[in-house]
Amino acid sequence: MSTFPPPAEELRILDHELGQLEARRTQLLTRRAWLVSVLAQQQPARPPLPARPPAPAGPPTAPPPPGTAPRPAAAAPQAWGPRPHAESSPPSVQNVLLVLGGLLLTVAALAFTLVSWGSMGIGGRSVVLGAVTLAALGVPVLLQRRGLAATAEAVAALGLVLTVLDAYALHRVAVPDADGAAYTAVASAVLAAVWTGYGLLLPKLHAPLPAAVVAAQLPLFFGAIAAEADAHALTVALLATVAADTALALLVKRMPVRCTAGGAAALLGVSALATATTLTWTASDPAEAARAGVLLLFAAAIALGAALRTPHARLSTACAAVAGLATVLAAGGFLRTAVPEEWTALAHLACGIALLTAVRSKLPQAVRRGLAGAAAAPLAVALLWAVPAALLSVAGLATWTERTWTGTPARVYPDGPTADGAAVPVTLLALAATAWAAHRLTRADDARRAWSTTAACAAPALLWSALSTLPLALGLPYAAALGTHTVLAVASLAAATALARAARPRLAWVLLACGLASAAGAALLSLATEPATFAVLGVVLAGCAAAAVLHADDTRRSVLACVATLWATGLSVAAPAALGLPPHRVALAVLVVPVATALLAARLRALHVAVPLEISGAGAAGLAVVLSGRHTPSLALTLALAGVIAAATALRPDRRPVSYAAGALFAAACWVRLAAWDVTAPEPYTLPVTVPxxxxxxxxxxxxxxxxxxxxxxxxxxxxxxxxxxxxxxxxxxxxxxxxxxxxxxxxxxxxxxxxxxxxxxxxxxxxxxxxxxxAPYVVQVVGALPRWLPPALAGLLLLAVGATYEQRLRDARRLRDVLGRMH
Known part of the structure; x- marks a missing residue:
């Protein structure tokens, strides 16, 4: 006999037990919440009423009937009211009150001094203000003794503001006719001294010493203004103040003073550097430039001293960068007045290169890093100035497409850009030498491997840019310019091939790009005469083909194969054009290129270069279609021949999808021929597509x-x-x-x-x-002959019939769907 209850009875038992467990869990969570609140508030509270004891263990004797939920446990009553958490801590409230009080007293003091108070004159107000100031400066001593540091700080800040108002009142009472700039200089110096002494007497106050540093920024500058000094003297005043701030930031140990002095030094230093740089660039002779350069060297000395003394590496690097940049601007500004205007970038570049020698010195690493960054600035400026001229020298050759085969010109750029003499190529050569030297100096350092790599790639590109600008810069004749670009193309392609075989892929890519750019320039320049066109296109075609064969990298080989196809297409256009054939006849000759690429790709099907070669051949076929576009019969023939080439390519098992292109080309050829015969019916256009x-x-x-x-x-x-x-x-x-x-x-x-x-x-x-x-016409006639009430009646009958047979129609529709679904 089995002792297990039936499933329904066991289910009711389980539900009852689960209800008891849930009730006990609720009681425990309520007790825990009360204990947490007691610990958080640290206040005694009346304990909650005892919770209902859990149900005794053991099988239930009377489980609830099926379908009824278990009775929930009685909830514990809430504890006596712990107050809600405070939203603001007492220190925060205190600080807010003190700040607001200080601000209000400051506003009141300003209103009292500047506006008036009753009938009291400025003299009386000055006496009252002085007495209040002495009281405000003395009260913090008593407050500190009582341990009220925050209140003492607020009252001391009020006292500092009152001293400024005292200075203003003294000016109005004692020396109303004094010069404003001179009085400001003297008053700020006195205030700085007073606040410094006050801060030293009460060292626990934080505001007086930083306020003294702020006041100390004004005496020299306003003194120079009062003396009607020029821009150079004002810059000297600023730099002297910066030097004092820098020394203060480096020597004083109190962090508020150091931060204030450092920030003031940075702010005034930027202003002084900007002013000195403007004076350097606006100097008209070497003497004036040297005078401004001394200011920049003064700023450089201050920044370099800060870089050597500061213990922070990033701050040291920044200060060293400022020092190096100021030095470069000083030397470059002096050289600018001694050389022609187009050599300005090269003058600053020479200063930057000279500064790079400090990288190999025994200075701290952070300082050397900053000097290197400063030296990179003139290099970047020279690069931005010279490289566009180099690119323009190649891009300007595109103007020859509008003067094809017009004869040998006297100048290479009859309507093109002008060059700044030899400044551009010399600048580019200097940049190339610098990049190569940087590569040689840093290639052994693993930490600088990326920069060594970048410099090694930049050096040949800059050298190529320098050589490309020589025909424009030196005004070479046509033959010399054409020879320069052709030789550069062949040499760059040969060097790229050699570097690729020597496992130097990045340099190979750089020289490959340079070679292709020179090849494009030579091809454009060769458009002046027919012999030059055929000679240059043949040379660059042979060079690209040879490089494609010798390169082992699939990507570079594919690029070279596509470019070689481009030059072959150019020859296929030039040859029939030289014979005087019209464009639609030239198109037939261009189709030789896709035929050759299709045959060559069939031989190279195992290599990755086959697909790019076929794509470039398809581009040549597209050019043929464009050339024959104005002659409809030739366009139809060109499309048909292109379809034949595509169909022949589709015979290969790995080129079956090309058959779709072949079919489209055949259909297009048929449509063009029909259009040439003035056929307008659609069936002759569609049936040649439908039948195949x-x-x-x-x-x-x-x-x-x-x-x-x-x-x-x-x-x-x-x-x-x-x-x-x-x-x-x-x-x-x-x-x-x-x-x-x-x-x-x-x-x-x-x-x-x-x-x-x-x-x-x-x-x-x-x-x-x-x-x-x-x-439709007969239906319209019948509807017009019927009475007007008949169509609505018929429509109603139709709806009734449809509604009556709706279920049958659905069954028929499902049966038809099944029949169609079984079809293929």
Missing amino acids: ALALGFLRRRRAPEASSWTAYGPGLAATLLPSLIAAWSDPHWLRPLLLGLAALTLTLLGAHHRLQAPLVLGGTVLALVAAHEL
């Missing part, structure tokens, strides 16, 4: 019977049925609708007989639409 498409679909169904009829026959049928249907609806004659209806009926019957979904649906749809179009 249906034949291909039939062959596919024979090889793969499971293929869908929509895939095999849908595109071919739609290509003719849809255009013919559109034409039939606008055709007033009867022949096209009749033929289209018969064809649609035939397709419908064939689809039903062979259980093919695409012919059945397409044929039936077209047949129904043609029939509707043909019967």
